[in-house]
Amino acid sequence: MKNIAVIGAGTMGNGIAHTFAQNGFKVQLIDISKQALTNGIATITKNLDRMIVKEKISETDKINTLNNISTYTSIKEGVEYAGLVVEAATENIDLKLSIFKTLNDACPNDTILASNTSSISITQIGAVTDRPEMVIGMHFMNPVPIMKLVEIIRGYNTSDEVTTTIMELSKKLGKIPVEVNDYPGFVANRILMPMINESIETLYNGVAGVSEIDTVMKLGMAHPMGPLQLADFIGLDVCLSILNVMYDGFKNPKYAPCPLLVNMVRAGKLGVKSGEGFYNYSENKKAEKVANQFSQK
Numbered sequence: 001m002k003n004i005a006v007i008g009a010g011t012m013g014n015g016i017a018h019t020f021a022q023n024g025f026k027v028q029l030i031d032i033s034k035q036a037l038t039n040g041i042a043t044i045t046k047n048l049d050r051m052i053v054k055e056k057i058s059e060t061d062k063i064n065t066l067n068n069i070s071t072y073t074s075i076k077e078g079v080e081y082a083g084l085v086v087e088a089a090t091e092n093i094d095l096k097l098s099i100f101k102t103l104n105d106a107c108p109n110d111t112i113l114a115s116n117t118s119s120i121s122i123t124q125i126g127a128v129t130d131r132p133e134m135v136i137g138m139h140f141m142n143p144v145p146i147m148k149l150v151e152i153i154r155g156y157n158t159s160d161e162v163t164t165t166i167m168e169l170s171k172k173l174g175k176i177p178v179e180v181n182d183y184p185g186f187v188a189n190r191i192l193m194p195m196i197n198e199s200i201e202t203l204y205n206g207v208a209g210v211s212e213i214d215t216v217m218k219l220g221m222a223h224p225m226g227p228l229q230l231a232d233f234i235g236l237d238v239c240l241s242i243l244n245v246m247y248d249g250f251k252n253p254k255y256a257p258c259p260l261l262v263n264m265v266r267a268g269k270l271g272v273k274s275g276e277g278f279y280n281y282s283e284n285k286k287a288e289k290v291a292n293q294f295s296q297k
């Protein structure tokens with residue numbers, strides 16, 4: 001497996017492309033937005049430069065990594081030779097189902113189709129293809145080049161062979177894969193999102209302020225960053241969407257998103273990506289400082 005197509009050049013897509021390319025794979029990075037592709041390559045370049053400064057890679061590694069990535073705005077052209085597709089487009093079920101229908105028709109018959117979805121059912125995604133046994137979840141964590149975990153999600157029909165291939169491939173990227181079954185939120189978000197939601201509820205109820213809540217969890221529980229800051233990094237829209245998937249999937253009110261989260265998303269306060277969430281990132285330097293702090297952990 002030499003050619004990896006990555007769909008979506010946003011926060012996760014550019015990190016996934018970076019990680020495969022740095023490990024010697026040829027990456028076809030695909031996005032409907034030319035601007036997203038330009039921004040994605042700029043982010044990868046900046047992150048590679050940061051790794052050079054930290055003496056983790058050489059200038060030659062940077063050049064080789066960038067040379068391994070080519071960009072496309074058409075899925076059909078980008079996936080022509082792909083052995084694996086990792087879909088990391090916007091977290092929206094209709095969008096993902098439509099992308100996987102396109103992939104099913106456009107990819108060679110032996111291409112494995114993976115989704116980086118945070119919460120959408122892999123079984124449901126697999127069901128719109130003619131190859132549900134070759135559809136799997138490959139849930140990378142943010143920031144992808146740094147975080148070790150990949151949650152590997154087996155859909156109801158995912159084959160043992162495909163699961164083994166993807167577990168082994170993840171190890172080749174220097175990651176630690178963990179196999180889980182396909183239920184709403186999988187493992188990572190089923191545990192993380194109720195904690196984030198409860199932190200927002202605690203703020204909403206006036207129990208404590210943003211910095212107080214995050215400080216309690218950082219210093220008291222040894223979390224590398226507080227849950228409200230983490231929510232800003234993930235994107236408040238992404239958090240809301242994951243909570244809604246769990247709320248609908250389990251029909252259990254314990255996953256109901258806090259009204260403050262709903263209001264903030266409606267108001268366009270999405271966290272780091274919009275410049276403001278629970279913290280203000282309007283000065284670029286401030287956001288970069290927080291990012292640097294996180295990447296050092």
Ligand SMILES: NC(=O)c1ccc[n+]([C@@H]2O[C@H](COP(=O)([O-])OP(=O)(O)OC[C@H]3O[C@@H](n4cnc5c(N)ncnc54)[C@H](O)[C@@H]3O)[C@@H](O)[C@H]2O)c1
Binds near residue numbers: 233
């Ligand atoms: N942000 C996180 O911390 C995080 C962590 C783990 C998993 N995820 C998951 O990763 C996926 C991507 O999230 P993100 O935060 O990178 O989103 P993002 O908004 O940063 O990027 C999404 C990209 O998808 C592109 N896109 C939309 N429709 C497309 C299409 N039809 N074809 C090609 N590209 C298309 C958009 O132009 C955009 O550049 C989601 O499924 C999300 O749940 C996110």
